[in-house]
Amino acid sequence: MPLSVLFHMRKFLSSYYMFAVLIIVWGVFAIISPSFLTVSNMYRVMLFSTPLLIVSLAQNIVILTKGFDLTIGSLVSLITVISSLLMDMKWPLIIIILIVLMIGVLVGTFNGVCISKFGVTPFIVTLGTMFMLDGISLFIRPQPGGDIYPDFINGVMLYVSGIPMGPMLMFVIVAILGTLFLERRCTGRLIYAVGCSEEKSILRGISVGQLLLMVYVLSGLLTAIGGLIYTAYVQVGDPNIGAPLLFASITAVFLGGTSAAGGVGRFPNTCAAVLLLGSITTFLFQIQVIAWYKYIINGVLLVASAAFSKFMIEAKGRL
Amino acid sequence: MIRKGKRNVKSEEENAFAKIRMEYLVLLGAFIMLMIIGGFFIPNFWTEGYQKELFKRAAIVGTLAIGQTIVMLTGGVDLSIGSLTMGLAVIGAVLFRETPILSECPWWIPTLIIFLIGALTGSVNGLGIALAKIPPIIMTLGMMTTISGITLVYTKGFARGGAHPVIIEFVRVSEIIGIPSVVIMWVIVTLIMWFVLRFTTYGREIYAVGSNPIASHFAGVHVKKIIVIVYTLAGIFAAASSLLYLGRVLAPNLSVAPAGIGLDFLLSSFAVSVLGGTTFRGGEGGVIGTFIAALLYGNIRGILVALGFGTPGILIFTGLIILMVSVIKQMKIKK
Numbered sequence A: 001m002p003l004s005v006l007f008h009m010r011k012f013l014s015s016y017y018m019f020a021v022l023i024i025v026w027g028v029f030a031i032i033s034p035s036f037l038t039v040s041n042m043y044r045v046m047l048f049s050t051p052l053l054i055v056s057l058a059q060n061i062v063i064l065t066k067g068f069d070l071t072i073g074s075l076v077s078l079i080t081v082i083s084s085l086l087m088d089m090k091w092p093l094i095i096i097i098l099i100v101l102m103i104g105v106l107v108g109t110f111n112g113v114c115i116s117k118f119g120v121t122p123f124i125v126t127l128g129t130m131f132m133l134d135g136i137s138l139f140i141r142p143q144p145g146g147d148i149y150p151d152f153i154n155g156v157m158l159y160v161s162g163i164p165m166g167p168m169l170m171f172v173i174v175a176i177l178g179t180l181f182l183e184r185r186c187t188g189r190l191i192y193a194v195g196c197s198e199e200k201s202i203l204r205g206i207s208v209g210q211l212l213l214m215v216y217v218l219s220g221l222l223t224a225i226g227g228l229i230y231t232a233y234v235q236v237g238d239p240n241i242g243a244p245l246l247f248a249s250i251t252a253v254f255l256g257g258t259s260a261a262g263g264v265g266r267f268p269n270t271c272a273a274v275l276l277l278g279s280i281t282t283f284l285f286q287i288q289v290i291a292w293y294k295y296i297i298n299g300v301l302l303v304a305s306a307a308f309s310k311f312m313i314e315a316k317g318r319l
Numbered sequence B: 001m002i003r004k005g006k007r008n009v010k011s012e013e014e015n016a017f018a019k020i021r022m023e024y025l026v027l028l029g030a031f032i033m034l035m036i037i038g039g040f041f042i043p044n045f046w047t048e049g050y051q052k053e054l055f056k057r058a059a060i061v062g063t064l065a066i067g068q069t070i071v072m073l074t075g076g077v078d079l080s081i082g083s084l085t086m087g088l089a090v091i092g093a094v095l096f097r098e099t100p101i102l103s104e105c106p107w108w109i110p111t112l113i114i115f116l117i118g119a120l121t122g123s124v125n126g127l128g129i130a131l132a133k134i135p136p137i138i139m140t141l142g143m144m145t146t147i148s149g150i151t152l153v154y155t156k157g158f159a160r161g162g163a164h165p166v167i168i169e170f171v172r173v174s175e176i177i178g179i180p181s182v183v184i185m186w187v188i189v190t191l192i193m194w195f196v197l198r199f200t201t202y203g204r205e206i207y208a209v210g211s212n213p214i215a216s217h218f219a220g221v222h223v224k225k226i227i228v229i230v231y232t233l234a235g236i237f238a239a240a241s242s243l244l245y246l247g248r249v250l251a252p253n254l255s256v257a258p259a260g261i262g263l264d265f266l267l268s269s270f271a272v273s274v275l276g277g278t279t280f281r282g283g284e285g286g287v288i289g290t291f292i293a294a295l296l297y298g299n300i301r302g303i304l305v306a307l308g309f310g311t312p313g314i315l316i317f318t319g320l321i322i323l324m325v326s327v328i329k330q331m332k333i334k335k
Helices: A002-015 A017-032 A039-064 A071-088 A093-116 A122-140 A150-157 A166-184 A186-196 A198-203 A208-234 A243-255 A267-286 A293-318 B002-041 B048-073 B081-097 B108-130 B136-155 B165-173 B181-199 B201-211 B213-218 B223-249 B263-275 B287-306 B311-334
Strands: none
Touching: A002 A017, A017 A267, A039 A071, A039 A166, A039 A186, A039 A208, A039 A243, A039 A267, A071 A093, A071 A122, A071 A208, A071 A243, A093 A122, A093 A208, A122 B263, A122 B311, A150 A166, A150 A208, A166 A186, A166 A267, A186 A198, A186 A208, A198 A208, A243 A267, A243 A293, A243 B136, A267 A293, A293 B136, B002 B287, B048 B081, B048 B181, B048 B201, B048 B223, B048 B263, B048 B287, B081 B108, B081 B136, B081 B223, B081 B263, B108 B136, B108 B223, B165 B181, B165 B223, B181 B201, B181 B287, B201 B213, B201 B223, B213 B223, B263 B287, B263 B311, B287 B311
């Protein structure tokens, strides 16, 4: 009996090791800063992680197909800029949301067509689109500014007796839906299949081109949703606010053990990695590290996460 | 018979190079066309001063882009050279003027230190990619933010100091038979790199690693060594470019984007390398194309600025160039 329990535990740990890492890191943080492991602080971690989680889901899906989506940061910036612009012009909220989602789909379609129809490397396509989107948002709003509707902010935050419940709810919903989509739905499994081997997928009769197109459209749409929610957080239209989200999303995906070679990785791990990144940010804020050090920590974490993901996959191969 | 066979092989090779020469001709044609267009839009375009400025500006980006081109030839990509250039310029300004002992040293000691930092950063990139097998994009992206952070911490967020008089003299004033010596240096470096890539074993191995790393491994190429060398070279070229930039602007100003510093250099180096015919797949392209493309790109930017497009216009246009060139190339391959 205990042997089988042990076996299951080992299987669970090898699949979802990121949760163990998360708990260890929380423990270390709690020892250094006693106020870290309080309910209100944990709540703050989750609050700040929600936009990142949505964007990371987009990045995760793309990286599973051996791709890269560098447009995520610029698209988020563009969406904060455009929604703040339209809100300055007093457009109805529903139309603004629809327009923003359409922009996301449009950008995703553009990337997807360039990648699946013309066969250009995802990295260079999204790099080109990234520069273009940056240019457009700088053109629309050179300086941060604009007002966001209070109704919209309240709608996203969903205040219940002064505590924003919306982000928490969204975090849970996105985590569950993302996991179900990638692990239980047919399309999700096809994404893994294409990531493992494009040639074999073609031989199996999967229309890889269509799937890739769908992946990038989905990424654009998810990023648009994330950008809308992020707009409610920052409450301003800023042409270069999104870049940190791009770095964080790539870091989270690799920390979650997703391989850059495609086809390997589980979304719950990415969720845990997002929480870990949120915890690190909050912790650094608590112990009052100078803002410049955050660049260094981000860079080192990104490289370390990629090395870590490589290591975990190789370790699993040995098991 | 043997001679005939040899001639056949040679003619095939000649064909391949004729194709590449065609690309260079197209680039040169575009350059000449832009020169004519520029003459229309920019009032004092055909003066000696403007042309010299154009070539000097192209020399900074061109030097940087040589590094990016070599890295792309091995199928990699270096995102860190932009922030490395900016960071070294800012750190160099402090080393030349504001550091207690170093500032009294002759000019070549801080210069050497800058080159060493560049080479060191590049080799860290190379080692991470070759030994830890981290994908180049991730490794250099991480390096990019790390360099930005280190620069900001080192200078406490605002740039101080300035360039050394010798470097200012070299970049802004000195001329050899009427041609700025910066431009002559750039041409010489490009020719050396062209020779190395075309005629030496190391150069051919760089192309080999780019077209097929596994095959070249089995053919006896030391793939890891080549990768480390290539990224180190990219770091050295970034250091050279940072000195040219420092001499040109006298004192760099540190504008910080959330993604890091020196994004403009990164953008230019990509645009120039891609425009010059080097592809992300590796094993295709060369430094001569990069040379012409740097002139072309400098010209385009000059015209865009003269037409009143600021940073947004340049960003959009550069993105378009990168996308269009790679889509056209890809369609050619499919045919």
